[in-house]
Amino acid sequence: MSQIPADLKYIETHQWVRVASDGTAAVGITDFAQDQLGDVVFVELPEVGATVTGGEEAGVAESVKSASDVFSPVTGEVIEINESLDEEPEKLNDDPYGEGWLFRVKLADEGELDGLMDADAYGELVADVE
Template identity: 80%
Template sequence: MSDIPTDLKYIETHQWVRVSDDGTATVGITDFAQEQLGDVVYIGVPDLGVTVNGGEEAGVAESVKSASDVFSPVTGEVIVVNEALEDEPEKVNEDPYGDGWLFKVKLVDQGELDGLMDATAYAEHVAAEG
């Protein structure tokens, strides 16, 4: 079974979001997603300053097996991107919930989190796909 931290929110396309007290939302792909992709060789993230919309495409993850769109779970302005992934995309495989995060946004609407899955609902979603 994939690792599914309970302090995160999830969307059906296998991205996670962690919101800090200051309203900054960190986005990444789940352990399940990186397992499905295999060895990640490239991560494309949105440009700084652009607004990403919850549920819409915000980047791409490419592996030796396939390419997959990355969706933003939340709406906000991109304020930080994980530049380390440019040289070390394998961090997504090694630590998807830590050093393998993709980008951070200034969250527009905290209420948007209410529509996302918690760890239990996401685990059920993964099991249903499996």
């Protein structure tokens, strides 16, 4: 069974968002997603300053098995990317909810979070797939 932290919000394409008290949010892929991908060998992230849109493609994660689009759960301006993934893309596999975060955004609309899944709803989605 995949790990599904209760303090995050999720989207159907297996990305998560963790909101900080300052109105910024970190984005990453879920444990289920990294397991499905296999060993990640390359990650393409949006550029700092770019605007990402909730539900739309924001990057790519490539593994030895396949390439998969990474979608942003929220809309906002990219304020930081996890540059360590250039040298260590395996962090996505090893620690998808910690060191394997992808990028941080300044949220355009915190109300957008209300439309995302909580851990229980995401758990049901994953259970249907597993």
